[in-house]
Amino acid sequence: MTSTQPDGRPSPEDDASFFGQPRGLLTLSGLEVWERFSFLGMQAILVLYFADTVAHGGLGMAAGTAASVSAAYGTLVYLVSVAGGWLADRILGSYRAVLWGGVLIACGHYCMAVPTGATTWVGLGLISAGTGLLKPNAATMVGTLYRTEDERRDAGFAVYYMAINIGAFAGPLVTGWLSDHQGWHWGFSAAAVGMTLGLAQYVLGRRHLAGRRRAPASALAPDALRRAVRRIAAGAVAVAVAATALALAGWLTMARFVDLLTLLSVVAPVVYFAVMFASPRVTAAERGRLRPYVVLFLASTVFNFVLFQAYSTMMLLASTDAATTILGFGFPASWYASALGAFEVALAPVVAALWVRMGRRQPHVSNKIAIGVVLGGLSFLLMALPTAGHGTGGPLLSAWWIVGSYLLLGLGDVVLETSGMSATSKLAPAAFSSQTMSLWFLSLALANGVQAQTVKLYDDVSHAAYFGVNGAIAVAAGLAVLTAAPWLRRTMRPVH
Numbered sequence: 001m002t003s004t005q006p007d008g009r010p011s012p013e014d015d016a017s018f019f020g021q022p023r024g025l026l027t028l029s030g031l032e033v034w035e036r037f038s039f040l041g042m043q044a045i046l047v048l049y050f051a052d053t054v055a056h057g058g059l060g061m062a063a064g065t066a067a068s069v070s071a072a073y074g075t076l077v078y079l080v081s082v083a084g085g086w087l088a089d090r091i092l093g094s095y096r097a098v099l100w101g102g103v104l105i106a107c108g109h110y111c112m113a114v115p116t117g118a119t120t121w122v123g124l125g126l127i128s129a130g131t132g133l134l135k136p137n138a139a140t141m142v143g144t145l146y147r148t149e150d151e152r153r154d155a156g157f158a159v160y161y162m163a164i165n166i167g168a169f170a171g172p173l174v175t176g177w178l179s180d181h182q183g184w185h186w187g188f189s190a191a192a193v194g195m196t197l198g199l200a201q202y203v204l205g206r207r208h209l210a211g212r213r214r215a216p217a218s219a220l221a222p223d224a225l226r227r228a229v230r231r232i233a234a235g236a237v238a239v240a241v242a243a244t245a246l247a248l249a250g251w252l253t254m255a256r257f258v259d260l261l262t263l264l265s266v267v268a269p270v271v272y273f274a275v276m277f278a279s280p281r282v283t284a285a286e287r288g289r290l291r292p293y294v295v296l297f298l299a300s301t302v303f304n305f306v307l308f309q310a311y312s313t314m315m316l317l318a319s320t321d322a323a324t325t326i327l328g329f330g331f332p333a334s335w336y337a338s339a340l341g342a343f344e345v346a347l348a349p350v351v352a353a354l355w356v357r358m359g360r361r362q363p364h365v366s367n368k369i370a371i372g373v374v375l376g377g378l379s380f381l382l383m384a385l386p387t388a389g390h391g392t393g394g395p396l397l398s399a400w401w402i403v404g405s406y407l408l409l410g411l412g413d414v415v416l417e418t419s420g421m422s423a424t425s426k427l428a429p430a431a432f433s434s435q436t437m438s439l440w441f442l443s444l445a446l447a448n449g450v451q452a453q454t455v456k457l458y459d460d461v462s463h464a465a466y467f468g469v470n471g472a473i474a475v476a477a478g479l480a481v482l483t484a485a486p487w488l489r490r491t492m493r494p495v496h
Helices: 023-051 063-092 094-112 117-143 153-181 184-204 222-248 254-278 284-311 313-321 333-361 365-387 399-427 430-459 463-483 485-491
Strands: none
Touching: 023 063, 023 094, 023 117, 023 153, 023 184, 023 284, 023 313, 023 333, 063 094, 063 117, 063 222, 063 254, 063 284, 063 313, 063 430, 094 117, 094 184, 117 153, 117 430, 153 184, 153 333, 153 399, 254 284, 254 430, 284 313, 284 333, 284 365, 284 399, 284 430, 284 463, 284 485, 313 333, 313 365, 313 399, 313 430, 313 463, 333 399, 365 399, 365 463, 365 485, 399 430, 430 463, 463 485
């Protein structure tokens, strides 16, 4: 039965005005285009900015250190998503959480546009807080556009992910060109403008979103709300004061901060799973579906460990060891990141159409995720071939090796991430809806946390060994998930 809203428009679940999908999908996809334009446009040049010499406007870090700090920043971004999910569930609601998250992200990018070291770190802190509010709740809002049994759901997430990668494609092109021709902070300025445009279209399209006027899913009572706000404010002040004191005393160095974030990225998901399994608000059936979700969580971690290095070690390799010309056309090294986005833009609608055409015959979500992990591993194994025996000062690697690696990585990303986000929205216990999506993003935090330690070896071992060993581990992990497919299908029912 089709339901309508007070103004006569169909409810988001029954809307099919956006090429057979709810119109709200266009609003949320448009937001993600500009959010990813700003975030990944900045990410494509961040590790190069860290590693560039001070004389050229960079921070002068060693390559391995630059990659480690960049990964630690990614860890912080996704760790904060836990707080973002809780704030949406208990205080703000998803719509306002996404809105205020976007405001913080924009302010962070504007800070990074100012050419001083201090504003760079302030900007990264604001972007981390804003992304933690925006990312898990925007994905949750996509899930609310569909009923659980709606077979358009996976295709809708594929369209949403295609929009993400339009931004991922365009962002590095603009920020890379500006940083190469005008300076690093001009690139950061472009990211700021992009997020501002994303916020504008999100507000203009808000009437098509499900539940934007509703209270949070598990809103706190007024007295509890006041206590929570006071505790959050006091906690934030205490952390800031303690961090400042430790830094001034010389204990909280950059290296120790990176190690602390890695530790938190391991502890946080363990604690979060334990809380959800023990919660009396989670039913026995929901608890049963959380068990296979642990496997999907770990698979996501392995894949994203590889994926995020497209913006760290692969960028460093491209800037020092690879050609930056294709068919006679020269380009900044950061443009390689756009190749990943371009492949995902091209492949996402193909994958979406394939899932729709196959209907109930499509592979189980666990198999999709396993295939994505294997493809991610193969992308690194491919890079082990041209880097074998390749030393510093030798001939530059052909650009086609990196392009081929990004093709495999892009296909794996489309298959895995769309299926993972869709499965998360289906498997989420009702009492932890936004927070379970945050748990999916904690797999990204864990991937970055592990990466922050592993990339320290980038300067100490051969590139062939680095990419070969990491790629082999990812392939083995994907095959292990495929082996567990029968158990996963049985325990995830009725999720397909």
